[in-house]
Every structure is written in structure tokens, then in C-alpha cells.
Amino acid sequence: MIEWGVWLDLARHGLAGAMMLAGACFMLIGSIGVLRLPDFYARIHAAGITDTLATIFLLGGMIVESGLTQTSAKLALVGMLLFLTSPTATHAVANAAHKAGLKPRLGTIAPPHPRDREDG
């Protein structure tokens, strides 16, 4: 006799783990981007990845993990708040830089290959 509840729980924990792992990977990619990209405006884009998709995956994983409880509702509330505030903060920072006269580097930019950098 197979107990379906156990298998369902197993699938749920597996899905939650996979989603949180994906979120962590995107966080890492965003951090690498902040280090590698050449100028301020370009780095904002990399930080944007950690703002959006990584947060969606991490919070989604936590919601799946905690099931239909009050904790899930609170996590969803946190997600909504982040979804509203993080673009506003990003826009405020970018707008301040623009107003202060920081010129973005435009055109075609090829940052150095990691192999060729002297500081490794």
C-alpha cells in the first residue's frame, strides 16, 4: 500500500529545495555581475537580477516548503513588498546618479578576459 501523502511531501520538499537552489544560483550570478561589469549603470542591471528572479525563486521555494500556513501568507507579503520597493530604490539610485551628472559609458564595451587581468 502506497501512502500518497508521504510521496506528495517528498515532491514538495524536492521542489522547494530546487527553487531555493535556483534562487541562490541567480544571487551568485548577480554578485559576479556586480564585480565584473565596468561602470555604475551596468552594475545596476546585475543587481537587478538579485532583486527580481532570485527573490522570486527564494521566496517561492520557502512558500512551497511551508505549505498552506500563515507563514506562507507572510512570505507572500514580504515578496509583494520587495516587488514594490526594490525597483523604486533602483530607480532612485539611478536617477540620483543621472541628476548628479554621472555619464554612462555607451557604445561597445568589451571588459578584459578574467585570464588577462593582472590582479587575478
Add this chain to the structure above:
Amino acid sequence: MRYIGVRYIIALIIVLVTLWLVLSGYFNKPLLLWLGSASVIFTIILTIRMRIIDNESVPYFNLFRMVPYLVWLVVEIWKSTIIISATILRPDMVLTPRLIRVKTLPSSGFGRALFANSITLTPGTVSIDLDDDEVIVHTLLKEMTNRGDFAEMARRCAIAAGEKEPAF
């Protein structure tokens, strides 16, 4: 005395009650429920007295228009995140940053705020400045400067914000 929209008050009451219930989680303690409703009523009276109840402080929206838009937005975020991540992880990455002006805008204030926020939320594009008739957008790759995509997003924002028929 200025006209105070009843629908804003109703929307605010619904939001506050939901927020209180979600954050506290008590459904069976009469004293706490009474205190909760008292604080909601107190907040409503305060906002009416301060006359800050209007379209901007209570930007309520039609959920049946907003949810499809958010689903579409998450799919767009997914697509451009994949492109940006691949660019970041390439050892020999080539960037083509541009500053572009987007002239297609939703007409309502809420629609414009939604549009600018959606641009910023999508990796690869950041709204830098918002004027009366244009948004200045910084894009990281030249694949993301397509005017049609911005017009499409503006059209969907206008519909999600409850505007009748967008002009473009």
C-alpha cells in the same frame, strides 16, 4: 469640504483588515480581534481627518486585470534574466549599453508608475528619468532597445491600470 471617495475608504478597510489578520493570525481571541478592528477604525478616521485619502495613497486596482499582467511580467523577467546571466558568465563578454527615450506611455499616473517600475524590474533595462512625455531608459545590450517591446509593455500596463483603449 473636499469630496472623499467612498470606494477608496472601502479599499483601504479591506487592505488593513487583511493585513492585520495575515500578520497576527488570531481568529479566536475576541479581545485581540476587538483591538484589531479598533485600530483599523482609528486609522481610517485619521486618514479621513488628514484628507490624504485619494488616488495616490490608495492605488487600488482591478485584480482581474493586474494578475495576468504580473504573470506576463514574470515571464518577461525570466527571459531577460537568462540573456543577462549568459552575458555576465561569458569570459569574453561584449556589452552594448545605450540610453534611449521611450515616448509611448500610459496616460494615467498609476499606469506610468507601473510602466517605469516594470522597466526597472526587467533585468537589462533601468528607467533613469521620467518626464511628462518620455522615459529615459538605460539598456545593457542592444537586443533590448526594441521600440516594439516597450510599446507592448506600455500597452499592457495601460490595460492593467484600467485605462480604456490605449492610444498606440
